[in-house]
Amino acid sequence: MSTRPSPSTLTLCLLLILGGACSLACSGQVAGENRPDTKGETPSDSSPRLILLVIIDQARSDYLTRFRPLFHGGLGRLLDNGIFFTQAYHEHARTLTASGHATLVTGLHPAHHGIIGNQWFDREQREDVYCVGDTVHGRSPGHLLGSTLGDWLKKSDPASLVYAASGKDRSAILMGGHEADGAFWYDQATGQFTSSSYYGDSSSSWLTAFNDRKIPDQSFAAPWSPIPLEADLNSFGIVKLDEGAFTTGFPRALGGPSAIPGPGFYTDYYASPAGDRYLAHLAREIVQRKSLGKDDHLDLLALSFSSLDSVGHAYGPESREVLDTLLRLDLVLGELLSFLDREVGENRTLVALSSDHGVLPLPELHAGLPEKSRRFTTGDILCHQAAGARLRERLGDGDWLLDDFYLNPAAIAARGLDLHKVARQLADIYEDCPAVRRAWTATDMEAGENHSDAFFQLYVNNYQPQRSPDVMLQMKPGILPYARPGTSHGSPYSYDTHVPVLLMVPGFGSGRIEEKIHTVDLAPTIAALVGLNVPAGLDGRSQVDMMQSLMDLSTRTEAAESRSSPTR
Structure with a gap:
């Protein structure tokens, strides 16, 4: 008989955690044995059945406050209904995609999860090593030294499902962890999503059918034009870039002067807001094909939206291009959350959002940077x-x-x-x-x-x-270590380390927490919220107590306001 607690036990466990204590029902009892497959059965109570982890590549924390009045979709919903940790920081020096993703899902610093960058040099083999490279499978999480949120979930209940998808292979693979049921990423050469033999799902008939829809091709010969806005863009820190003699502004063509879609178009498609919408199409396909959130086994879907990173590198955080990418992602996330409400049920999905790193403003603009800021x-x-x-x-x-x-x-x-x-x-x-x-x-x-x-x-x-x-x-702060146009990240400074952490938890309240936390805290916080055991020796810790303190304060404030209001 399985020792995995029932959903009602998990709900009790959550209440005990939020009260500052946890009974034995939340400790050694969480890990379970293999159970018969019950996918498709009706869940027995109203506890969360799906964890949706959203990582927005290169999303600075200030984007969520700076552009807040313009968000009316998914980002707006999360800010209205979730808990926003406004002072969340990566606590490692090389703020890169692979390091950031691994940190967010392991609760470990790169020193301990081993993903010190996107690549490194192997002294023994005398060759460069790609962070998710694999000589047998092509791509796998083999270089990841720590376990992930998905691994903890699978250990708790092997019948739980864990899927990850992204525009980047390293993002998808590291989010999924060692035990993921599948990880998928975009192939810029073909415009299709692909996987690795590590997961045994790369040639799945459903993925082939999805790719055969040729969704990117539907955008061929259509320009990228920004969403019309009546707002004063200057008030949001958006500037018109000096594009010089060799570039043009909006509308932007995707790809070169070819009569048919090819690698050039598919690469530009990925580096535009269209890439994020394509990922959301795949996410919906995974949810439906794999029946995520449909029974008493908690599932995890991890998505990393990559388009903002490409756009931010090219145009910088003060550009209309970055703003438009965020506004379109806001709409995409709104549609995705509404879809999950229908498929999984309202208030059945725990949503966590963060980012792998920020980005340096264009040095020439000196936006919050030292006056000596410059590129190499x-x-x-x-x-x-x-x-x-x-x-x-x-x-x-x-x-x-x-x-x-x-x-x-x-x-x-x-x-x-x-x-x-x-x-x-x-x-x-x-x-x-x-420099x-x-x-x-x-x-x-x-x-x-x-x-x-x-x-x-x-x-x-x-x-x-x-x-x-x-x-x-x-x-030195504000120094961009290359001479070509655009900007980048990778430093220990706040413009690269300060990222959003936002949690929307069913049955929980909303608000802002201004106390400083670190990104290693995200995975153990999610684990505590759903009653999962975490490995010993994590660098991060659960921040559920801080969340509960915010809720307690909100309750006391509402009660005081109620007592002081005049009787009708």
Whole structure:
């Protein structure tokens, strides 16, 4: 007989958690054995039957406040009916897609879940490693060292279903975790969604039928034009970009001058708001094909919307293009939430929303940045290129570097040199470059001592000994480390680390929490809300108590207002 608690027990567990205590019904009793497949049966009570995790790639937290008056769809609904943690931050230094997604679903920093970036250098194999690369399956979560929210759910009840989808393979795969039933991502060459043999579902007939609908092709030869707005865009911080002689504004064509859809069109389709709508089409297909949220087994659907990242890189957070992408995503999410109300039932879906990282404003606009903000100059590039030669000047001729920032320990040992001292010399060379604030070494990270530098802990949280380089650079705030147009992310500064965390929980209230939390807190908070055990040693912790305090305050305020109102 299964030991998984009934939904009524989970509801009781949630009440006990919110009251600040949890009975044995919420501890060791949660894990269950295999149960007969009951997909399609009617759920026995009104507890949540589906967790919808939404990650918006490159969504700065200020987008939700800055553009709030313009959101009337899903983002507006979540802000009206959910709890918004306004001061949520990633606490690792390299704010990149893979690191951020893994952090949000594991409750661990990159130092512990192992995804230190989108790729890294393997010292043993002497080759670059892609974060979800796999020599057998092509793509898999094999490099992920920690377990995820989906893995915890599957451990609790193997009959639960876990699916993930995104425009990016790394986003989908890392969100799904090791035990996902399926993960799907967009192929920019074909305009179709694909998967990996790791999941055994890549050639599924339903996915083939979905791709055969050729949804992207329906947008071929149609321009991307912004939603008309009567609002004063300047009041929302939107500026008209200086597009120069070689670019044009709206309307924007997707793809080149070809008479038929091809890779150029499919790539531009992905890098426009249309890519997010396509993902939502797939999400609805998964829900219906796999009967998510249809029975007493809690399911998870994790979606990462990637279009904003491409648009933000190209045009920056002050652009009409970014605003339009968010407004269209707002509509897409509204339609998706209404669909789930119909398919799963109203108040049957727990929704969590966050982001993998923010983005640096265009340095030329100095929007909230230091006046010395700028992108790399030719001098900056040459200074970095000279690092290898300057190290040889100090040590003599030799292959001292295996790759950028990765030293050659064999060559250093053969000369009788100390690896840590050589790393410090390389760091000193980089610190002579004007754009570099500090060069951190592996020795700095391994010392693990309290450090007066406010950014030290973020680099410690990003350091994994087998994968991280010997030297890690911290640029000065507002410095964009390339010279081409557009902007990027990846720094430890608030414009990259400050992201939204928003939870809409059935039966719960709404409001804003201004206290600071970290993104490692999201997964354990969701787990606590649905009564899941979490592994020992997480870096994050549940913030349900903080949520309950907000609700208690709201209840007391409403009661006081009721007592003070005149009798009719």
